[in-house]
Amino acid sequence: MLLRQELRAVLVTAALTLRACAAEGAETCPTLFADGRRPALTNPKLAAETLPLCFEAYAVLHSGRARAPLYAAERLTRAGVASARQVERVDAFHDEDRVPAEQRARLDDYVRSGFDRGHLAPAGDMPSGAAQAQSFSLANVVPQDRVFNRSLWAAIEESTRRLATRRGLLFVVTGPVFEGGSLAAINGRVLVPTQLFKAIYDPVAGEAGAYLAPNRADGDWRAVSLDVLRGIAGLDVFPGLPPSVTAAAMSLPEPRAYSSDDHAARRPRTHEQGWQDWLGRELARALRRAFRDVLRAIF
Known part of the structure; x- marks a missing residue:
């Protein structure tokens, strides 16, 4: 006994x-951060009610004030991108129950909002089905203009993947910019970014820079240095890099070379036709949630 x-x-x-x-x-x-260092907030107004969260292939800092992530960090490799291209996409957006209920976005916030649920860490970057399922957490999502999300922003995501394939390893930090005194909010709860950025650091070449684009259909992108981005976003995305790296923007590929049609043709995706497909997606979503709940019960 x-x-x-x-x-x-x-x-x-x-x-x-x-x-x-x-x-x-x-x-x-x-392992998801360059030199193991998280991005650092330089705007103290962003620091309230923040919560760091880790997933299999990305990490976020979630803001309870914005009810949205302030950044998502990834380590993109050639092998990871190759694996991600073999993963069939199954949309399964879900609330993030690790965030307090009053501080997180809900699925109904986006209903009839006119905005897409825009990933920061893209589903197309995820090297496994489990990692892709995690990318659909609303803790990884901000309201995005629909045309922008499905055209220019999708092209920026694909451009970054191709750059990772060519160079072998990139650290990537993606985030929103909230500018102005009166920001829009969907459902009166989730802040709408005025711009979005995707910052890239190549540790082998010692180069860094960022795509920066307005969150609207008629906008264009520009390349900025990390120093310029820090002043705009209130975030030091790769702390500790020398001034010689942060002061100049690396040459970034023109994203429009990679159209959304080309991207869709190369990536398998479930069809959204018929009740059988709908049922399959709902079952997959339920299984993923059940699996996540079992893991959380164990750990």
């Missing part, structure tokens, strides 16, 4: 230790 009690105590202690380690890893996830 005593042996059983001692064994049970050991198992409980091991479980608690494993849970603590998992929680610690979820807070830090250093």
Whole structure:
């Protein structure tokens, strides 16, 4: 009897230790950041009610004030992009239950809002089905103009993937810019970005820069240095880089060379026709949520 009690105590202690380690890893996830360092907020107004979250292939800093992420960080490799191109896309947007209920976006916030649920870390970057499912968390989503999201922004995402394929390794930080004293909010809850950026750092070449584009249908993009981006976004995306890297914007590929039609033709995607397809998507979503709940119950 005593042996059983001692064994049970050991198992409980091991479980608690494993849970603590998992929680610690979820807070830090250093492999997703250049030199293991998280982006640093330089605008103190952004710091309130923030929560760092880690996923399999990306990390975010979530804002309870904006009810949206302030950034998503990724480590893109040639092999990872190749794997991602083989993953069939299944849309499964879901609330992020690690964020307090009053601080997170809900699926109904986007209903009839006129905006897309725009990924920061793209589903097309995710190297596995599980990672892709995690990318549909609303903690990784901001309201995006529909035309912009499906055209120029999709092309910027594809341009970044192709650059990662050519160079082998990139660190990428994507985020919103909230400018002005009176920001729009969908459903009176989720702030709408005025611009979006995708910052890129090539640690081998020692180059960095960022795409910056307005969140509207008729906008254009421009390349900016990390110093310029810091002043606009209030975020030091790659802390610790030398001034010689942050002061000049690297040469970024023209994203319009990669049309959304070309991207869709190369990436398999489920068809949205018929009740069978709808049922399949809903079952896949339910299974993913159940699997996530089981993992959280264990850890």
